[in-house]
Amino acid sequence: MVSQGVRSLRQLRAGDSACVSAIANHRTGAKRLADLGFVDGASITMVRSGKPCIVRIDDRLVGLGLGHQEVILLSA
Amino acid sequence: MSTHVEPLPASRHKLVALAGNPNTGKTTLFNALTGYRCRVGNYPGVTVETRKGLIRSEDGLTPHTLLDLPGTYSLAAHSADEAIVLDALLGELSDVDVPDVIVIVIDATNPRANLFLATQILELNRPTVVALNMVDLAKKSRVHVDAEVLSQRLGCPVIPVVATKQMGLDLLCQAIDKADASPDVTVALDWPSEVTSAVEVMHGILERVANGKDRLALKAELLQTLLGDGGYHEQRWAKRCGDDFRLLLRQQRSAVVKNGDSLASIEGDVRYAWIDRLIEDTVKRDEGRPTGTARADRILTHRVMGLAILAILMGACFQSIYAWSTPIMDAVDSAIGAGGALVSAWLPAGPLQSLIVDGAIAGVGAVLVFLPQIVVLFLFLAVMEDCGYMARAAFLLDRWMGLIGLGGKSFIPLLSSFACAVPGILATRTISDRRARIITMLIAPLMSCSARLPVYMLFIGAFVPDTQFLGGAIGLQALVLLAMYLVGTIVAIVVAILVKRFLLKGDTQPFLMEMPPYRWPKVRTVFHRAYEQAREFCVSAGTIIFAVTVVVWALGYYPHAKSIAVAHDAQRQAVTAEHEVVLLEIERGGDGVATSLDEQTLEMQAKLSRIDQDEAGEYLRQSVLGRMGRWIEPVVAPLGWDWRMGTAVLASFPAREVMIATMGTIYNLGENEDEKSVGLRDKLKASRHADGRPIYNLPVALSVMVFFALCCQCGGTLAAIKRETRSWRWPIFTFVYMTTLAYIGAWLTFVIASKLYA
Numbered sequence: 001m002v003s004q005g006v007r008s009l010r011q012l013r014a015g016d017s018a019c020v021s022a023i024a025n026h027r028t029g030a031k032r033l034a035d036l037g038f039v040d041g042a043s044i045t046m047v048r049s050g051k052p053c054i055v056r057i058d059d060r061l062v063g064l065g066l067g068h069q070e071v072i073l074l075s076a
Numbered sequence: 077m078s079t080h081v082e083p084l085p086a087s088r089h090k091l092v093a094l095a096g097n098p099n100t101g102k103t104t105l106f107n108a109l110t111g112y113r114c115r116v117g118n119y120p121g122v123t124v125e126t127r128k129g130l131i132r133s134e135d136g137l138t139p140h141t142l143l144d145l146p147g148t149y150s151l152a153a154h155s156a157d158e159a160i161v162l163d164a165l166l167g168e169l170s171d172v173d174v175p176d177v178i179v180i181v182i183d184a185t186n187p188r189a190n191l192f193l194a195t196q197i198l199e200l201n202r203p204t205v206v207a208l209n210m211v212d213l214a215k216k217s218r219v220h221v222d223a224e225v226l227s228q229r230l231g232c233p234v235i236p237v238v239a240t241k242q243m244g245l246d247l248l249c250q251a252i253d254k255a256d257a258s259p260d261v262t263v264a265l266d267w268p269s270e271v272t273s274a275v276e277v278m279h280g281i282l283e284r285v286a287n288g289k290d291r292l293a294l295k296a297e298l299l300q301t302l303l304g305d306g307g308y309h310e311q312r313w314a315k316r317c318g319d320d321f322r323l324l325l326r327q328q329r330s331a332v333v334k335n336g337d338s339l340a341s342i343e344g345d346v347r348y349a350w351i352d353r354l355i356e357d358t359v360k361r362d363e364g365r366p367t368g369t370a371r372a373d374r375i376l377t378h379r380v381m382g383l384a385i386l387a388i389l390m391g392a393c394f395q396s397i398y399a400w401s402t403p404i405m406d407a408v409d410s411a412i413g414a415g416g417a418l419v420s421a422w423l424p425a426g427p428l429q430s431l432i433v434d435g436a437i438a439g440v441g442a443v444l445v446f447l448p449q450i451v452v453l454f455l456f457l458a459v460m461e462d463c464g465y466m467a468r469a470a471f472l473l474d475r476w477m478g479l480i481g482l483g484g485k486s487f488i489p490l491l492s493s494f495a496c497a498v499p500g501i502l503a504t505r506t507i508s509d510r511r512a513r514i515i516t517m518l519i520a521p522l523m524s525c526s527a528r529l530p531v532y533m534l535f536i537g538a539f540v541p542d543t544q545f546l547g548g549a550i551g552l553q554a555l556v557l558l559a560m561y562l563v564g565t566i567v568a569i570v571v572a573i574l575v576k577r578f579l580l581k582g583d584t585q586p587f588l589m590e591m592p593p594y595r596w597p598k599v600r601t602v603f604h605r606a607y608e609q610a611r612e613f614c615v616s617a618g619t620i621i622f623a624v625t626v627v628v629w630a631l632g633y634y635p636h637a638k639s640i641a642v643a644h645d646a647q648r649q650a651v652t653a654e655h656e657v658v659l660l661e662i663e664r665g666g667d668g669v670a671t672s673l674d675e676q677t678l679e680m681q682a683k684l685s686r687i688d689q690d691e692a693g694e695y696l697r698q699s700v701l702g703r704m705g706r707w708i709e710p711v712v713a714p715l716g717w718d719w720r721m722g723t724a725v726l727a728s729f730p731a732r733e734v735m736i737a738t739m740g741t742i743y744n745l746g747e748n749e750d751e752k753s754v755g756l757r758d759k760l761k762a763s764r765h766a767d768g769r770p771i772y773n774l775p776v777a778l779s780v781m782v783f784f785a786l787c788c789q790c791g792g793t794l795a796a797i798k799r800e801t802r803s804w805r806w807p808i809f810t811f812v813y814m815t816t817l818a819y820i821g822a823w824l825t826f827v828i829a830s831k832l833y834a
Contacts (some may be wrong), residue, residue, distance in 0.1 A: 023341050031304060032508075032588060034344030035150035037189055042348070047370070048377055052474050052484065052587040059186040059217075061369070061593075063471045065483070065586025 009044070009055070009064070009072040017045040024071040036062060038072055090140040091173055092131070092252055093164055095197060096181030097190050098147030099592040101209045105181055105239035106144040109249070126164055126172065137253045143172065146505070151196040152300050152343070153308035155508035156800070162308065165200060166289075166297065177203045177255045179248075184214035184221050184236070187359055191351045192344075198230060198263050199296035203255040206234040207248055212241065218362035226358045230263065240598070265350050267299075271342060274328035275299050281324060285317060302328055303343045369464075369593045376465070377591075382472050393456045404448040405533075409755055412441035430633055431626070438756075439625030439737035449533065450495075450526045450613055451606050457495055458605040462597035466491070467589055474587040480569050481576030483509065484587050486516040490568075493523035494561070495609070501796040509585035515575050517800060518810055519568035521793045524561045524785055526613075527733045531784045532560050534736060538757045539777035556781075563785045567817060624734045628727055629741050631701035640698065644691040648684060655680040696742070715783065715819070716776040716826040718765070725783070732789035775829035782825040787818035 012018055020042045023030045037057050038044070047054040052065045064072075096102045110129030126146075130139045145164050146157040153159040160169070167174030180197050182190040187208075198204060208223055227234040233251040237244035278298045279291075286294050301309035302325070313321050333339050376382050416437040423429040460466050466488055474484030485507045493500030500520045507513040524532075536553050543552040658676050696702050704726075705719030712722035720742050728735035736756070743759045763771045788794065794807040801807075 023338060029585060029588070030338070030340035031152055031307070031343075032150070032154060034341045035152060035192060036588075037192070037344070037348060039341060039344040039348050047373065050379065052471060054373070054377060054471065054591055058189045059219075060189050061373075061591035063467070063474070063484070063587055063589045063591055065474060065588065067586030068588055069586075 007074050008070050009046075009053070009074060010066070010069040012044075012046040012049065012055075012074065014046050014049045017043060018074040019043055020072060021075040022073045024073055029068060030071060033068060033072065036060075044072075044074075088176075089138055090176035090252070091143060092140050092177045092179055093143045093145055093175035094179050094181060095145050095161060095165065095193070096147060097149055097183065097193055098590060100147065100181045100183040100190060101239045102147060102181045103144055105207060105209060105237065106142060108239045108242050108245060110142055126160060126169070131249060131252070137249055140177075140252060143175065148193065150193060152304035154304075154306075156505035156513075158508075159308045160505075165197065165202075166293070168312075175202065177205060177252055179205050179207055179252065181207045181209050184208045184211045185217050185219055187219075187221055187226075188348075188351055188355050191354065192347050194230070195263050195265070195347055195350065196296070196300070198232070199292065199299075201290050201292040201296070203257055204232040205248065205251045205255050206230060206232060207239075207244075208234055208236045209239055211236040212238045212243075220360045222358045222360075226354070229354055229358065263350070265346050267346055268332070268337070268342065270332045270334070271299070271302065274302055274332050278302065278324065278328060282313070282317070282321075299343075301325070302332065303339060305329070305339055369591075372594050373468070373591070376468050377471055379472075382468070386469055386472055389460075393453070396452055396456070400448075400452055405445055408447065409445050412437060412445065413755065416441070427633065427636075431629055434633075435625050435629030435741055436622065438740040438743075439629070440622050441740065444614070445530070447610060447613060449529050451610050453495055453526055453529075454606040454609040455602060457492070458602040459597045462595070462601055462605075464592045464594045467591050470589060471587070471591065478584065480572040481584055482512050482515060482572060483507070483584055485589060486512060489516050489520060490523055493520040493525060496525050496527070497521045497523065497790065497793040498796045501793065501800055504800065511576070511580040511582050512584055514580060514801060514806060515572050517797050518575060518806065519572050521788050521790065521810060521814060522564040522568040522571065522786065524564045525790075527731070527790070528560075528784050530733065530736045532557055532781055534739075534757060534760075535772075535777040535781050538760050539772060539774050560781050560785050563782060563821070567786060567821075571813070621731070621734055621737050624727060624730070625737045625741055628701065628738045631704070632696055632699050632742055634699060636695055637698055640691060640694050644687055644694075647687050651680060651683045651687065701742070714826070715822045716779050716830070718771050720771075721776075721780065725780075725789075729789050730791045732784060732787075735784070735789075773833065775826050775833050778829050779822045779826035783818045783822035785818075786814060786821045788814035 006021065008024070009018075020038050020040060022040060023033055023038060037060070042057060045056040047056050047061060051069075052063050053069060054061055054063050056062075094102050094106055106127075106129065109131050111132045127144045129142050129144075131137075131142050132139070143164065145161045148158040148161045150158070151162055151165075153162045163169045164172055165175065165178060178197055178200070180194045182194060194206065206226070208221060208226075211221070214221065221236075223234040223236050233255070235244055235248045235251050237248055239245075275295055275298050278301070279295055282298065283291075283294065289297075297309060300307070301313055304310060310325065313325075329339060332342070376385060416433050419437065420429060420433050423432065460469070469491070470484035470487045472484075473487045477484055477486055486504070489500045489503040489507070491500075492503050497520045500523070501517050504513045504516045504520070507516060536556050540553050540556045544550070545552070655676065659673070662673055662676065701723060702719070705723040708722045708726060709719040712719075712725070717725070720739070724735050724738040724742060727738045739760075740756050743756060743763070760772050761770075765771055788811050794811060797807040797810055798804060
């Protein structure tokens, strides 16, 4: 758990869905994630968990490495 | 209100740029519109360069020029291929004008994600047309997009099309032809006031250095610069305006984020909020659509099963290269031999006959024999790309690539390099991490490309025993071939680790890649891809290889001293005279002659044949090539090679395919007429040192193959590295490290194999 009530994508199990609450830092990768639709309120489903994982966002499947999974924060 | 650009005359020839997300069918649409089929693949990064074609227009429309651009998710460029899109749309590429019309390709099955880029492009204020592609698949997935309402809201024509079935193309062509004005309405996004103010401030200062750019286009560019921290826009403006610009940008960014907003997420938040409102009015979808992709991914992206399937696919590829191609290869070889014999019989002996038979046919023919393998290799890669499997392979290998400091994205360029390093190096443009990209380029030439395959096939076929294991399921020859591919791969791993550790230190960027939906590979696309590569191979054989072959032939033929012919003619006359004496003896029934007439004739023919061979060998030794070869012999002798091998390797530094052609020419020049029809493989087996020892054996063959596996004998690869890194440093580094490793590797192989073989 990142902090109480907030978890990162890394904690999401395969088959579970959640909403994005924020991207945790301002690195270059964060902009790319936001451009792909990982923005506040976006609904995502974990398709295959692990390092890297596959998530479904909109109708798109996206493979994400651990570094990205840790900065995508989900609402409780 | 938008500022409209000056309307163009209706029939004016236009430059039309095709932009969109990866996997939206842009390249398929390009092919459908132009009839010029270029490479299409179902993974991100197939189009890494721009390519042009003329639109095949009907109804008397002007045939406009269509420019295919790499796929990108955003104009906030972070990788080299995304930067190309941006430069092309802004007219900043040196060889491409500002496009008159931009066609945005949107995947109708997933409009929300695609509209992000579309809104960015609309802000550039150019005449724009949206091609809503794959409406057939959208219908199947029960997604309905109202093109009319979408068109009203975006302020530009939206044309539903199915590029694969060539549906809707006429309407699209008409819309392109009519598109003369910028969008009717401005996409009015709800930017925070701090962002709008910062863009105004930057615009006020930078307008004078912007060379009369459209006001709205410049503002859109500055918006990307402001919000894209560390991106390509920032680097370009900093290069143009220096430290003053960096200071201005820092000040404006602080003003934007002072209320605690994350700079990175502002654009995503604002655009997707606008897009969501648009989607509510224009897109209807039924949930619970069936997804074959999800079912396939359960197995194909599984950590254990997925990797096992990938390993089986790779193994099947190598086995098929060897097993399927051999019969075709033998047929091509026989045809080339017959062609040479025919020309020999038809043309009188002399320099022209020698040039055609020994130079062109023996040289270029020796290379063309290997066309079947190359076609098989490319067919395999094309199927993997077209069905969407490549991205899964990158996903599966990301963790393993991470061990050597690279990411899964490096896998696709490296796999392409097994066909040819040049497209492999171009494909690194999709890697946004600069360090990972350079390392991938440095090791790409170590992947055994298709040009090395002929060398392996020649030496394995001639010197590796055809031993079978497990009841014929695995052959020793195929195992040695696999080992040659592994030599390059293992050395590449070590090089990558060392470069990452000592030259290009730093963290690796995490994996981020779209997994495109699986689609059945299109037979036409797959075969066209293999055909294009085969054609390229033949063109290379017909130009570079032919040119080098002619040079090698000339160096090996001249000065063709008459004194050699005179001396050997004297020997022939002596043998003939001696034979006539013996014939007379036989006729007289002399006691001194123990053998029959037939035996005497055979003996004379053998002697004459040896004289012919001595003469051909003497010509070659006295030729310019022969003299050069002996100079370099001391350098190559420790590797177990004779001067002919050394010369062929030296000639193949510009392009390694030349080696087989050079060997074909050298060995044909050094043979008498009767032996010219024998294949190069048999000539190598039969060649002997002066003392009767064979020149080639298994240790020499392994030494040659290891040298080729590791050496950078490809001018095209070095030029590609120079172009992509914009520096001489990396191509020089690549050439030096690979050539040094190749020499040491070949020497060690020869020494160790000689000990074991003895």
